[in-house]
Amino acid sequence: xxxxxxxxxxxxxxxxxxRNIRYIGRYNNRRLYPLVDDKLKTKLLAQxxxxxxPALIGTVATxxxxxxxxxxxxxxxxxxxxxxxxxxxxxxxxxERVEGGQYVKPSGLxxxxxxxxxHVSNILSGLYSLGGSPDVALIEGLINFDTTFAxxxxxxxxxxxxxxxxxxxxxxxxxxxxxASDGKANLHQGAVGVGIDIATGAAxxxxxxxxxxxxxxxxxxxxxxxxxxxxxxxxLLAADCYEMTGLGYLGTxxxxxxxxxxxLLELNARPGLAIQMANGEGLRPRxxxxxRQTEARDAAQRxxxxxxxxxRHSELETGLALAPEQAGA
Amino acid sequence: xxxxxxxxxxxxLLVAGIALTLHRHLQFEVPWTPGEQRQVWEIEAxxxxxxxxGPAKVNMALPSSQEGFRVLTEHTASPGYGLTYLNExxxxxAEWSIRDASGSQQLYYSVQVLVAPQASxxxxxxxxxxxxxxxxxxxxxxxxxxxxxxxxxxADAYTFARGLIxxxxxxxxxxxxxxxLTQFDRVPLLVRLLNQAGIQAREVSGLMLxxxxxxxxxxxxxxxxxxxxxxxxxxxxxxxxGRPDNLLLWEAGGQAVLEVQGGSNSQVSFSMLSRNxxxxxxxxxxxxxxxxxxxxxxxxxxxxxxxxxFQTILLIPIGALVVVLLRVLVGIKTSGTFMxxxxxxxxxxxxxxxxxxxxxLVVAVGLVIRNYLSYLNLxxxxxxxxxxxxxxxxxxxxxxxxxxxxxNAGLTITFFPMIIxxxxxxxxxxxxxxxxxxxxxxxxxxxxxxxxxxxxxxxxPWIRHLTFNFLGIQLILMAVILMLGNYTGYRLLELRRFxxxxxx
Ligand SMILES: Nc1ncnc2c1ncn2[C@@H]1O[C@H](COP(=O)(O)OP(=O)(O)O)[C@@H](O)[C@H]1O
Ligand SMILES: [Mg+2]
Numbered sequence: 010x011x012x013x014x015x016x017x018x019x020x021x022x023x024x025x026x027x028r029n030i031r032y033i034g035r036y037n038n039r040r041l042y043p044l045v046d047d048k049l050k051t052k053l054l055a056q057x058x059x060x061x062x063p064a065l066i067g068t069v070a071t072x073x074x075x076x077x078x079x080x081x082x083x084x085x086x087x088x089x090x091x092x093x094x095x096x097x098x099x100x101x102x103x104x105e106r107v108e109g110g111q112y113v114k115p116s117g118l119x120x121x122x123x124x125x126x127x128h129v130s131n132i133l134s135g136l137y138s139l140g141g142s143p144d145v146a147l148i149e150g151l152i153n154f155d156t157t158f159a160x161x162x163x164x165x166x167x168x169x170x171x172x173x174x175x176x177x178x179x180x181x182x183x184x185x186x187x188x189a190s191d192g193k194a195n196l197h198q199g200a201v202g203v204g205i206d207i208a209t210g211a212a213x214x215x216x217x218x219x220x221x222x223x224x225x226x227x228x229x230x231x232x233x234x235x236x237x238x239x240x241x242x243x244x245l246l247a248a249d250c251y252e253m254t255g256l257g258y259l260g261t262x263x264x265x266x267x268x269x270x271x272x273l274l275e276l277n278a279r280p281g282l283a284i285q286m287a288n289g290e291g292l293r294p295r296x297x298x299x300x301r302q303t304e305a306r307d308a309a310q311r312x313x314x315x316x317x318x319x320x321r322h323s324e325l326e327t328g329l330a331l332a333p334e335q336a337g338a
Numbered sequence: 339x340x341x342x343x344x345x346x347x348x349x350x351l352l353v354a355g356i357a358l359t360l361h362r363h364l365q366f367e368v369p370w371t372p373g374e375q376r377q378v379w380e381i382e383a384x385x386x387x388x389x390x391x392g393p394a395k396v397n398m399a400l401p402s403s404q405e406g407f408r409v410l411t412e413h414t415a416s417p418g419y420g421l422t423y424l425n426e427x428x429x430x431x432a433e434w435s436i437r438d439a440s441g442s443q444q445l446y447y448s449v450q451v452l453v454a455p456q457a458s459x460x461x462x463x464x465x466x467x468x469x470x471x472x473x474x475x476x477x478x479x480x481x482x483x484x485x486x487x488x489x490x491x492x493a494d495a496y497t498f499a500r501g502l503i504x505x506x507x508x509x510x511x512x513x514x515x516x517x518x519l520t521q522f523d524r525v526p527l528l529v530r531l532l533n534q535a536g537i538q539a540r541e542v543s544g545l546m547l548x549x550x551x552x553x554x555x556x557x558x559x560x561x562x563x564x565x566x567x568x569x570x571x572x573x574x575x576x577x578x579x580g581r582p583d584n585l586l587l588w589e590a591g592g593q594a595v596l597e598v599q600g601g602s603n604s605q606v607s608f609s610m611l612s613r614n615x616x617x618x619x620x621x622x623x624x625x626x627x628x629x630x631x632x633x634x635x636x637x638x639x640x641x642x643x644x645x646x647x648f649q650t651i652l653l654i655p656i657g658a659l660v661v662v663l664l665r666v667l668v669g670i671k672t673s674g675t676f677m678x679x680x681x682x683x684x685x686x687x688x689x690x691x692x693x694x695x696x697x698x699l700v701v702a703v704g705l706v707i708r709n710y711l712s713y714l715n716l717x718x719x720x721x722x723x724x725x726x727x728x729x730x731x732x733x734x735x736x737x738x739x740x741x742x743x744x745x746n747a748g749l750t751i752t753f754f755p756m757i758i759x760x761x762x763x764x765x766x767x768x769x770x771x772x773x774x775x776x777x778x779x780x781x782x783x784x785x786x787x788x789x790x791x792x793x794x795x796x797x798x799p800w801i802r803h804l805t806f807n808f809l810g811i812q813l814i815l816m817a818v819i820l821m822l823g824n825y826t827g828y829r830l831l832e833l834r835r836f837x838x839x840x841x842x
Pocket of ligand 1: 089149166
């Protein structure tokens with residue numbers, strides 16, 4: 010039931026307190042938080058830096074604007090409504106398609122226009138934002154995720170979380186939505202986390218609700234064969250976010266779009282610790298190694314450094330997929 | 339980045355806090371535990387006299403804090419009389435006055451005195467100035483001979499006084515002594531002789547404290563000063579030296595105990611009781627009077643009502659500390675960071691069981707009604723306001739119902755912070771919709787557990803005693819919380835959460 014602090018330390022696991030004081034407190038300037046806490050600002054910033062992110066259909070900032078939402082949504086097959094200052098998947102409404110004036114969630118649930126309007130209105134009142142402060146609703150185009158992942162996810166877009174420490178991508182995981190997580194890939198809502206080898210982009214290990222998993226709970230597909238194409242580009246994108254925001258300890262959430270490739274979904278100044286569970290390894294040794302670096306490196310060099318030092322083997326049952334890439338790394 | 343300034347601040351807070359606390363304990367004898375008992379004497383002085391039928395003035399000596407005793411409170415009962423407290427040369431007196439009085443009069447004065455072995459005199463009357471003594475014949479020769487005899491057999495003021503007194507004691511009275519005693523009272527005579535020998539001395543009056551005694555009167559003692567200004571008490575009958583432990587000096591300035599103008603047959607008698615009371619409450623009264631310096635800065639100088647308020651306010655850091663401990667060291671999730679402290683404060687008013695039942699009832703009913711409100715599609719602020727009104731309604735209904743059924747405990751439910759409860763209900767209900775009932779149970783349970791632990795801490799008599807009597811504790815708490823804010827180790831629940839990682 011319980012582990013001991015000694016064992017955790019041996020594994021290099023960092024806890025909440027250490028993360029808050031030692032990394033977030035030290036490397037993330039509070040002044041910069043609004044850049045990542047407000048998804049609209051992040052999106053605009055990303056655009057300015059030439060980093061692709063999901064298309065913005067529009068924003069709703071006033072209760073009056075809620076009445077016009079219908080015009081805004083016209084002509085869009087799928088869209089996502091989210092609170093600009095939300096977090097942890099709260100208040101995110103994913104609509105896959107519109108069917109006869111009804112809005113269909115990935116789960117197949119039908120919503121009416123007034124349901125959607127109420128949702129937007131709740132977002133504006135600050136129901137989902139930190140401290141209940143008034144918020145803005147963001148409407149984004151639906152991401153058409155890469156079909157290679159279709160087997161690994163259920164009713165939702167899988168996203169890839171990379172922890173970027175001082176510009177180095179130190180650890181990564183893919184989050185696969187499940188029936189439990191309702192089309193959103195947030196771990197505490199029941200998504201499956203799959204640790205990804207920084208060197209190759211291949212799966213290492215899977216967890217759901219903090220317990221080890223070898224397959225997807227809904228599709229039943231094994232996770233071992235999961236491998237992310239264009240991994241290096243994605244890491245580069247993640248590493249670039251350091252220069253973009255100036256935040257030293259950063260969680261970047263990315264998605265792979267069928268047509269546009271890797272896209273930045275959102276940034277997080279207080280990324281969770283579950284990524285350690287998904288990787289079966291603590292962050293501490295990697296963070297320590299990066300902290301010891303004195304040489305100034307550009308994004309590409311940092312990615313290369315990370316790929317060299319943080320390479321891992323899969324712990325999943327079928328380890329076949331790794332072989333060729335590992336030779337190249 | 340150096341952490342030195344941080345540790346300096348923490349060390350400073352700790353040192354200051356501990357120093358203040360120790361100062362409180364040593365200087366004011368505030369005990370560490372609330373249960374410690376102290377002996378307190380209740381003494382009542384009754385002044386009787388017959389008024390002549392006109393203006394009357396009664397002037398009586400009052401006891402001051404002194405070696406071994408500390409005066410806590412005093413009261414007088416004297417209908418129709420005006421009263422002033424006087425302070426002359428370090429001795430306190432009360433003066434009653436009335437324009438028109440006739441017949442038998444009674445005035446009461448009562449005082450509570452704490453037995454405090456470490457107490458030192460707050461103010462002592464200065465030694466009397468030497469007087470020139472003139473005798474009539476034939477007493478002058480008698481006096482001179484008595485003094486000579488005692489003088490030759492003594493070495494200093496004290497041995498002289500002892501020898502002199504024993505020469506006047508019953509068995510050993512010489513002729514001279516007997517002669518002098520025919521003309522003078524024993525105690526004034528002894529003082530006079532001492533003065534003539536060039537020794538400062540005066541007559542003081544004290545009360546022998548004995549539990550349950552009534553109609554007692556003061557006894558006379560002789561206070562003898564030596565060259566350095568130190569003084570010693572002598573028993574005028576036996577020549578015994580030193581103050582008995584149960585002697586309370588009532589009049590220590592060498593003046594009359596009671597002076598009455600416009601009346602006759604005046605006398606004062608004393609009755610006394612001793613009882614033990616918790617040291618804390620004895621000390622509280624005494625702290626109330628120490629308003630002088632900033633170091634003695636004390637909430638005990640506030641009016642009683644504000645003190646009660648402060649007692650609660652000073653407990654809030656304890657509740658907050660419990661929250662910090664549970665969050666930082668254990669990792670418990672609560673809904674609303676300090677909401678549990680407010681709930682715990684309400685529990686203090688309602689008692690634990692009533693509070694828990696009340697809380698669960700209000701939140702449960704509130705959740706059901708809030709669930710209905712969510713169908714009405716309201717704006718957030720309006721919805722929370724509706725929940726507030728609902729909570730007030732629930733509380734009113736419960737109060738009335740419990741009153742009807744004779745459960746007076748139910749009335750205390752009104753102590754719940756209603757706005758906080760409403761937000762709790764709102765948040766729980768959203769949590770329910772978003773993450774399901776399990777998360778509601780986790781966070782609700784966490785909040786309740788935190789609230790109960792905070793309540794147990796804040797309601798602990800010992801903790802209440804410490805926080806209320808030692809303001810230095812607040813600084814220590816501050817230091818502890820600063821240190822906790824610096825704790826980078828694992829939380830207890832993380833040992834469980836991360837267990838799977840360590841398994842393979
Ligand atoms: N544009 C989108 N298209 C499809 N799915 C999305 C889109 N935006 C978000 N999601 C889903 O919702 C989840 C949470 O979104 P995100 O923007 O990361 O918000 P949060 O800060 O609440 O985590 C994502 O992991 C993804 O599964
Ligand atoms: Mg996210």
